[in-house]
Amino acid sequence: MPHDVSARAIRFGFSPRGGAVTDLAITDEGRLITPFHRAPWAEDEVPADAPPHQRWLGGDFLAAPMGPDSDLGLAGLHGPTANGLWRVLPSPDGTLRAVLEGAVQGASVIKELSVQDDHPFLYQRHLFIGGNGALPASNHAMLAVPNGAKLSFSRKRWWETPAAPLETERGRSCLAYPRRTEDPAEFPGAGGRSVNLHQYPWGEAHEDFVSGVEDPASPLGWTAVVRPVEADVILCLKNPRALPMTMLWHSNGGRDHAPWSSRHRGCLGVEDGAALPVLGLSAAEAPDPLTAAGQPALIHLNPTGLVEMRHVIGACHWPTGQRVAGVMLDGDALTITGDWGAERRLPIRDGWLDTGSGELLRPTPTGWDV
Structure with missing residues (x-):
């Protein structure tokens, strides 16, 4: 059974299947903004051996472990959190x-999604209670960009593609694999050309994946996706020291097999987390460059404690269509600045992202029976 949760000027839907935020609707300056993408197929069009979450693909979910399952392969893509059932608790x-x-991996997982009157943001946190070992994990937001978009990011150390393209025989890519570079405006592309990661799409029909690694000195990790035709900007926010990777998934007609069938277009995944295995060159280095710099390459579970991931996603009216030049967090205010001087100042929960800390471990929240 789907669930709807709302506050003044914001609403989201939740499905227990895959723990997915199915939709998000924000009213800002008299405009209704709906940032999420949804796949165009019916559930019975998805092959039986596909991961379950492909049947309801869209919105936002938690990928843990992120990537193929060690036993199930692609059939278990993105783990139990994306493919299993969630039980809604009194809230x-x-x-x-x-x-x-x-x-x-032995950990109980609790999801908390919340909205607040007149805040154009969905506040997300996931708690891993107990468990053993380490795993790649990320939020997995899918944004609707059918008319193209301009992308901006907090400062990154470098950008890197996986060891191999997402599709090698049944599709096509615009980027080269594996590659690593510091300049997102000149990323190595297929066929020797360069690709500008600040724009969507990169080609007529392509399926691509690339990751940016945060500069740990950045005060805030952010991605801004300006949709000029829709006159809005979508924001993804995080603590850059806790979740040091931003992964971009471009799904724009580049997969020919079912259920994609060259029709899955205008989808931009913005996936914030810690997922070393998707870095095609860095994952093979010892020590890897994240660990060497003191950044978490994976989410490390605590057998006797709690590990927490926090994330914020939202949107606002942005009529100028200017590319975002900066996003600044100051207490309970978030300021967005355009490259030609446009500015919006938005309310946000003070201290909620805990950007002064890189710690993922937190005490058990009071008032929770976990």
Whole structure:
């Protein structure tokens, strides 16, 4: 059964299948903004051996472990959190809490999604209670960009593609694999050309994946996606020291097989997390360059404690269509600045991202029966 949660000027939907935020609707300056993408196929068009989440692909979910399953391969892509069932718990107004039916590497997983009056943001946190080992994990937001977009990011150390393209025989890519560079405006492309990561799309029909690694000195990790035709900007925010990677998935007609069938277009995945295995060159180095710099390459579970991932996603009216030049967090205000001087100042929860800390470990929240 789907669930709807709302506050003044914002609403989201939640499905227990895959723990997906199915839709998000924000009213800002008299305009309704709906940032999320949804796949164009019916559930019965998805092959039986595909990961379950492809049947309802869209919105935002938690990928943990992110990537193919060690036993199930692609059939278990993105783990139990994306493919399993979640049980909704009693929650206060404006909040939805749910627990994963099952475990991830022995950890119980709790999801909390919340909205607040007149805040154009969905606040997300995931708690891993107990468990053993380390795993790649990320939020997996899918944004609708059918008319193209301009992308901006907080400062990154470098950008890198996986060891191999997402599709080698049944599709096509615009980027070269594996490659690594510091300049997102000149990323190595297929066939020797360069590709500008600041724009969407990169080609007529392509399926691509590339990751940026945060500069740990950045005060805030952010991605801004300006949709000029829709006259808005979508924002993804995080603590750059806790979740040091931003991964971009371009799905724009580059997969020919079912259920994609060359029709899955205008989808931009913005996936914030810690997922070393998707770095095609860095993952093979010892020590890897994240670990060497003191950045978490994976999410490390605590057998006797709690590990927390926090993330914020939202949007606002942005009529100028200017590319975002900066995003600054100051207490309970977030300021967005365009490259030609446009500016918006938005309310946000003070201290919620805890950007002064790189710690993922936190005490158990009071008032929770976990």
